[in-house]
Amino acid sequence: EAGVVQSPRYKIIEKKQPVAFWCNPISGHNTLYWYRQNLGQGPELLIRYENEEAVDDSQLPKDRFSAERLKGVDSTLKIQPAELGDSAVYLCASSSSGSFNEQFFGPGTRLTVL
Amino acid sequence: GQSLEQPSEVTAVEGAIVQINCTYQTSGFYGLSWYQQHDGGAPTFLSYNALDGLEETGRFSSFLSRSDSYGYLLLQELQMKDSASYFCAVGYNTDKLIFGTGTRLQVFP
Numbered sequence: 023e024a025g026v027v028q029s030p031r032y033k034i035i036e037k038k039q040p041v042a043f044w045c046n047p048i049s050g051h052n053t054l055y056w057y058r059q060n061l062g063q064g065p066e067l068l069i070r071y072e073n074e075e076a077v078d079d080s081q082l083p084k085d086r087f088s089a090e091r092l093k094g095v096d097s098t099l100k101i102q103p104a105e106l107g108d109s110a111v112y113l114c115a116s117s118s119s120g121s122f123n124e125q126f127f128g129p130g131t132r133l134t135v136l
Numbered sequence: 137g138q139s140l141e142q143p144s145e146v147t148a149v150e151g152a153i154v155q156i157n158c159t160y161q162t163s164g165f166y167g168l169s170w171y172q173q174h175d176g177g178a179p180t181f182l183s184y185n186a187l188d189g190l191e192e193t194g195r196f197s198s199f200l201s202r203s204d205s206y207g208y209l210l211l212q213e214l215q216m217k218d219s220a221s222y223f224c225a226v227g228y229n230t231d232k233l234i235f236g237t238g239t240r241l242q243v244f245p
Contacts, residue, residue: 065179067232123227
C-alpha cells in the first residue's frame with residue numbers, strides 16, 4: 023500500500039512569491055491534515071479535512087494561506103505571498119475516520135523563503 | 137489551553153534502556169500517542185495509550201497515568217537506528233491532537 027505522497031520535496035522561493043504544496047493521502051483515509059514543523063519543534067496543525075470539508079482551520083493564517091481538498095482525496099496548500107517566517111517543513115498526514123491518534127505522515131516539503 | 141513537556145535531549149549507549157517522559161495539561165484528554173522522526177524523515181506512529189497502564193510493542197513500551205497527567209516511552213535494547221526525535225502527542229476533545237516539542241535521542245556505540 024502506498025503511503026502519503028507529497029510534492030515537491032523541496033522548494034526555494036523569494037519572499038512575496040506564491041507557493042503551492044500537493045498531497046495525496048493513503049487510499050481510503052477520509053481525514054487529511056496539513057502541519058507546519060519548524061526546526062526543533064513538533065508538528066503544528068494548520069488545517070484538518072474530513073472528506074472535502076475543512077473541519078478545523080483555526081490555526082491557518084487565512085490572510086495568506088489557503089487550502090482545498092476537491093473531491094475529498096488530493097489536497098493543495100497554498101501560500102500567497104510567502105514571508106521569510108514561512109520557512110519550515112510542511113507535512114501532510116492522513117488517518118482513517120475516528121483514528122486521529124494514529125496518523126500517517128508524508129515526507130514533507132521543505133520550504134525556504136529567501 | 138493544552139501544553140506538553142518532554143526533555144529536549146536524551147543520550148544512551150547501544151543495548152541500554154532509556155525512558156522518555158511526557159507530562160501534559162489539557163482539558164478533554166482522550167489519549168497519549170508517541171511518534172518517532174528521523175532527521176529529514178516523516179513522523180511515524182509508535183504507540184497509543186487511552187487507558188492507564190503499560191502497552192508493549194516489541195522493544196518499545198508506552199505507559200500512561202491519567203491521574204498524574206504523565207506518560208513515558210520506554211526503549212529497550214537500544215540500537216543505533218533508534219537515534220531520532222520522539223514526540224508525545226495528546227489527543228483531546230475526541231478528535232484533536234497536539235504534539236510536544238520532541239526529545240532528541242542520541243544512541244552511542
